[in-house]
Amino acid sequence: MGALIKHPSDPFLTTESGQGMDYEFHWNVVFQNMPELLNGAFVTLHVSVLAMLLGIVIAILLAIAKMNNSKPYCYIATTWVEIARNTPALFQIYMAYFGLGALGIHLSPYVAVLSALVFINAGYLTETFRGGFQSIPNTQYSASKSLGMTSIQVYRYIILPQMLRRIYHPMTNQFVWSILMSSLGILVGMGELSGTTQRLQSLSFRTLEFFMVAAVMYFIITKLVLISSSLLSRKLFKGEI
Template identity: 50%
Template sequence: MFGYTFYWSMVWEKLPELIEGAKATLLLTVTSMVIGTLVALALSLLRRQQSGIGLHISTGWIEVARNTPALFQIYMIYFGLGAVGLHLSSFTAMLIALSFNNAGFLAEIFRGGLQSIPKQQYVAARSLGIGSFQAYTHVVFPQLFRVVYFPYINQLNWALLNSSLGMVIGLRELTGATQAAQSESFRTFEFFIVAAVLYYALSKAIQLGARLSFWRWVKE
């Protein structure tokens, strides 16, 4: 229709590189979510305080993470720290930036979830002689993750898509690998169509896995 001829053979030759990029994307996504989750749990608890430095730290973190572009955060980690002599690899910088962003959004998700859990649950656990840390990990947090399960999965999916920004600092995740491959052949449509299909497949796999996991969890 537009006089464009598709040449898919070039894409198939570079497909192993795109698959490697997809693996890097998954590693970055999962690792940043694990780190982000741990930090977010701490931030959400600190945010519940009435005063103190912990409240200010958590509030500042959440405000910056949620109200500045993720691309800005990546630049600040990669180029900003580099300007003061701290040079990080593209993967490390992207992991820190994405974990920072995830933690900010997850902290608010967790805070909302914690507000829906009666405080008597924690008090009752403490009255039985259970320590504060154990009360949270064995009583409060299991209930919390049931409440925020699907918003959490949405953030996981968002982290997957945000990982594509790693391309701007030279990271060879899926988008970076795709950009590098198409720059050698100039077959933009073919390569980015395949990349879009891979992103879609990864995203739908996450959603399907989440629904199956939740169904099994509820049935237990």
């Protein structure tokens, strides 16, 4: 007894007991495909950096619009922020990929994921920026003005440095979040780390190996981002935060 009953055509037939680990790890195929995985990791980093930069630009405009008194701009900004914050990221990506496709706007998976991430990043960062700006009391502006500074000088030397200090950590978190969420590209066939992993595992059927390596890679990427962000903050803010 105890012999393995296995038929090559039936992958679901396992040992006689039918239980226990019956999986052999084959790491070779993963190492052979390492260049492709690294390339996928690069695309992940690249799409999240781009999503972050575009998100910051739009968020600045939205934050200004939200703090502005002119009604239509304020409404547009509020609608954007609330939709971005209150619907799942997966929904946004489906919307960009399938929803816009129905309107005749066919985005590539890369552009679809990028635009969804930009949309969400902008929504979250708007609130971060607005909170950071409002946390600096107005009296500082008046005080600097009374010292003879011009408006531009006040913003450049007094308000923006303090604001940057307050929004730095939320921004880092948002960046990490967008790295992790770019993994949803797997569902629309994008060529980032998860999408590449998915494609490679479907060719080789080494699901566990490939996804374990992908998990480790995501972990390393986020750790590297966090470490470099804290080094940068030490340099920028000289330890006081």
